[in-house]
Amino acid sequence: MMNSIPCMIMRGGTSRGPFIHMTDLPDSQEARAQVLLDLMGSGHPLQVDGIGGGNSLTSKVAIVGRSSRPDADVDYLFAQVDVTERRVDFTPNCGNMLSAVGPFAIETGLVAPTYGETRVRVFNVNTQRIIECFVPTPRGRVEYEGDTSISGVPGSAAGIRLSFLDVAGAKTGALLPTGHAIEQIEGVDVTCLDAATPTVMIRASDLGVDGHADPAALDANSAMLERLERIRCEAGRRMGMGDVSQSVLPKPILLSPAVGEDGTLCARYFVPQRCHKALAVTGAIALGAAVNVPGSVAHRLAVETRRVDAGKPLASIRIEHPSGHLDLRVELRDGNPMDIARVSLIRTARKIMDGRLYYRMPEALH
Known part of the structure; x- marks a missing residue:
C-alpha cells in the first residue's frame, strides 16, 4: 500500500x-x-x-x-x-x-x-x-x-548565523565525561570530549597516517579504520555510553597541524567508519571547545604549532577540513574553558x- x-x-x-x-x-x-x-x-x-x-x-x-x-x-x-x-x-x-x-x-x-x-x-x-x-x-x-x-x-x-548555547555535555552531561583532558587508549593519547556531540580526538600521526590525506585514501586504510573503531568503542564505554558498536556516537576525529597561516587545526572527521568529505558542524563545535581545554589533544597540538597561546583562550578558530575550512567564534563565561556560553558560525x-x-x-x- x-x-x-x-x-x-x-x-x-x-x-x-x-x-x-x-x-x-x-x-x-x-x-x-x-x-x-x-x-x-x-x-x-x-x-x-x-x-x-x-x-x-x-x-x-x-x-x-x-x-x-x-x-x-x-x-x-x-x-x-x-x-x-x-x-x-x-x-x-x-x-x-x-x-x-x-x-x-x-x-x-x-x-x-x-x-x-x-x-x-x-x-x-x-x-x-x-x-x-x-x-x-x-x-x-x-x-x-x-x-x-x-x-x-x-x-x-x-x-545563516547559528549560535549553539551551552554546548557542554550534550549527550553525557559533562564536557570531559571521563574526567580527563587526555588519556590513553590502545597506547595512543586521546581526548574524550562532549560539546554539541560526543567525540574522541586523536593525532593522525599517532595512528601512523597522514592527517591531511584525501578521505578516500583514509577510507581505504582498513587496518587504521579497524583500530580507530576499537578506540571509538572503548572511548564510548569510558564516557558512560555503554556499547556504542551499533551507534554513530562518539565520533572520531583525527587531528594534524594546520596548513594555512590562519588555520588553528586540520581535522579529518569520521561518521564514524568513513571519513567526512568536509566537517560536521557539531564536530567543529567540539573542536572549538577542545582547543580551549588545557591539556587536550587539540590544545596541545595547537600550542605546539604556535596557533594558540598556552595561557589564553582562543575566541576565533579556523578548522581546516578536506573541502576547505570552517570558522567558529567561541564565547567562554568569565574565561573559563569548562564553561562555554556560546559557539557561533555561519552556514547557508x-x-x-x-x-x-x-x-x-x-x-x-x-
Missing part, C-alpha cells in the same frame, strides 16, 4: 535531506523509523528506491514541529538514516541540517518572519539544547540568494523541492 507525506527537500550546510513536520509522522519511534527507511530507500547502496543520495551526508532527515517550551519556537529531531542497513539513529545531532530548520520553520508557518532578519529559537530534541538561528528575511520572507560561500558547497547563498541553506513523498508502510505499523 502506498502512502504520501508532505515534505520539503532542503540543503542545509553540506548536507541534504527531507524536512518533515512532526505531526505528519507516526508517534512511535519504531513506526517513524520504518517510514524514513522507505522514504530514503535504505538497504541499497544507491538508495535507488528512495530519495537518499547513497551517502551519509545525503541520507539525513529533519523532523520539525512547534515547540511547547517557553524558550524555543520549534523542536527539531534529527535522524541519521543508514544507507545500506535498514537502521535509523535518532541519537546524534546534525548542525548542517540545522541550518535549514529556521528557513523551513518560516516557510511552513511555524514561525512568523520579521523584516530584515528573523530569529528562530530551535530546541534540539537529540541533545536537549537550544540553538538560535538568524535567518535573512529582508522582505518578510526567506532569502536564499546571497554572497556567502562555505567550503564543500558550490556557489554562494545567503548566510537552500530550498530544493516542496511537495509530497510516497512510501510503502508495512501493514503491521498502520
Whole structure:
C-alpha cells in the first residue's frame, strides 16, 4: 500500500535531506523509523528506491514541529538514516541540517518572519539544547540568494548565523565525561570530549597516517579504520555510553597541524567508519571547545604549532577540513574553558523541492 507525506527537500550546510513536520509522522519511534527507511530507500547502496543520495551526508532527515517550551519556537529531531542497513539513529545531532530548520520553520508557518532578519529559537530534541538561528528575511520572507560561500558547497547563498548555547555535555552531561583532558587508549593519547556531540580526538600521526590525506585514501586504510573503531568503542564505554558498536556516537576525529597561516587545526572527521568529505558542524563545535581545554589533544597540538597561546583562550578558530575550512567564534563565561556560553558560525541553506513523498508502510505499523 502506498502512502504520501508532505515534505520539503532542503540543503542545509553540506548536507541534504527531507524536512518533515512532526505531526505528519507516526508517534512511535519504531513506526517513524520504518517510514524514513522507505522514504530514503535504505538497504541499497544507491538508495535507488528512495530519495537518499547513497551517502551519509545525503541520507539525513529533519523532523520539525512547534515547540511547547517557553524558550524555543520549534523542536527539531534529527535522524541519521543508514544507507545500506535498514537502521535509523535518532541519537546524534546534525548542525548542517540545522541550518535549514529556521528557513523551513518560516516557510511552513511555524514561525512568523520579521523584516530584515528573523530569529528562530530551535530546541534540539537529540541533545536537549537550544540553538538560535538568524535567518535573512529582508522582505518578510526567506532569502536564499546571497554572497556567502562555505567550503564543500558550490556557489554562494545567503548566510545563516547559528549560535549553539551551552554546548557542554550534550549527550553525557559533562564536557570531559571521563574526567580527563587526555588519556590513553590502545597506547595512543586521546581526548574524550562532549560539546554539541560526543567525540574522541586523536593525532593522525599517532595512528601512523597522514592527517591531511584525501578521505578516500583514509577510507581505504582498513587496518587504521579497524583500530580507530576499537578506540571509538572503548572511548564510548569510558564516557558512560555503554556499547556504542551499533551507534554513530562518539565520533572520531583525527587531528594534524594546520596548513594555512590562519588555520588553528586540520581535522579529518569520521561518521564514524568513513571519513567526512568536509566537517560536521557539531564536530567543529567540539573542536572549538577542545582547543580551549588545557591539556587536550587539540590544545596541545595547537600550542605546539604556535596557533594558540598556552595561557589564553582562543575566541576565533579556523578548522581546516578536506573541502576547505570552517570558522567558529567561541564565547567562554568569565574565561573559563569548562564553561562555554556560546559557539557561533555561519552556514547557508537552500530550498530544493516542496511537495509530497510516497512510501510503502508495512501493514503491521498502520
